[in-house]
Amino acid sequence: MPALEYPTPRGKSRLVEAPPVPFGGLLPGRFLGRRNRFAATVAIGGVSRLVHVPNSGRLRELLRPGAAVRVRPAPPGAARRTAGDLCLVRHAGTWVCVDNRVAVAVVAAALGAGWVPGLSGWRVLRREVRVGRHRFDLLLGRDRRRALCEVKSVTLVEAGVARFPDAPTARGTAHMKTLGARARRGGAAVVCFLIQRPDAAALVPHAVHDPAFAAACRTAASGGVLLRAYTCRVTPGGIALARRVPVRLGGPARPGSHS
Structure with missing residues (x-):
């Protein structure tokens, strides 16, 4: 996995990886x-x-x-x-x-170590934050700014492209709409797609399996919600955030374009 390089007093760099869970x-x-x-x-x-x-x-x-x-x-x-x-x-x-319960812990551990490309400076303030009828995974802070963060566990990869969801998720669509509304009011909101495997080069919302979720992603992103995707380093010993990959939104999928 790519590692961050930090300078040392003697001019040499040390490699830092996200801590494993x-x-x-x-x-x-x-x-x-x-x-x-x-x-x-x-x-x-x-x-x-x-x-x-x-x-x-x-x-x-x-x-x-x-x-x-x-x-x-x-x-x-x-x-x-x-x-x-x-x-x-x-x-x-x-x-x-395939254990989606570890996803939040992986992201939180990486944030705690300062190893989440694209979310530099943000730290975890609290877990399981309730907003109205919905509960979000993390409350993040950076200086005086606060951001709601939802973590989505991803396992489906086709031809090097991660896709989420692999089954319809009304809850995920509701999360996107709520975060989009928050962003349009000037609040900060983040969705982290944690690809729990190392072999993806990008993430695409699965518009065939769940067109409503894919549309909600596009609307949320256009309103200011940060969409981030990361692969993981996975061994029988543990799992750690590895590298950031792009989120590609595109447009509505054609039926039959993906299985």
Whole structure:
């Protein structure tokens, strides 16, 4: 991943990377099948186990029988039906993090280290900020300025282009509209698309899967909402923000232009 270079007193530079968010001890396994939206079966140590899928997306290109996976085991004695949480899937020679709950922590860790290109100087003041009927992931501050920040977890990449969402998201569209209204009133608003894999060169709102969300993105951006996208460095040990990639808005998609 690209690293930031900082000068030292002796004139040499030191490389600084965004700090990783650790996964803890993950168990290796093989994906068997998806039971429903939030449950799947995985072979762990040769035994079929039911696991939680912490992602509401379709994940069709990732969750294929036989795919190598990593599972975060449930705590001992936990009162739950599943043996753990599906965390990583091996796809096209790289690890993809399918746990969308880690996205906010990854962005917050990078902001805390001053390693978020395009958001220089912003720091996290608070998490889970409620505005009207909606809740946003982060409240950011820079000098006396405040910004609402929403983080979107992205896993779908096609031909080097990340696409969000991979299933319709009424909540995401509502977030965009609320942030757009805030920006038009002079407030600061940011949406960070965290691509939880390293192999994307750009991000495009998925106008075929969710044309309303794509339209809301274009309207929000024209009103002053900052749209930022970042890839991640992913290993079985942890996940970290890697590099910024462009957000390409374009226009309404033609039906059938993307699967």
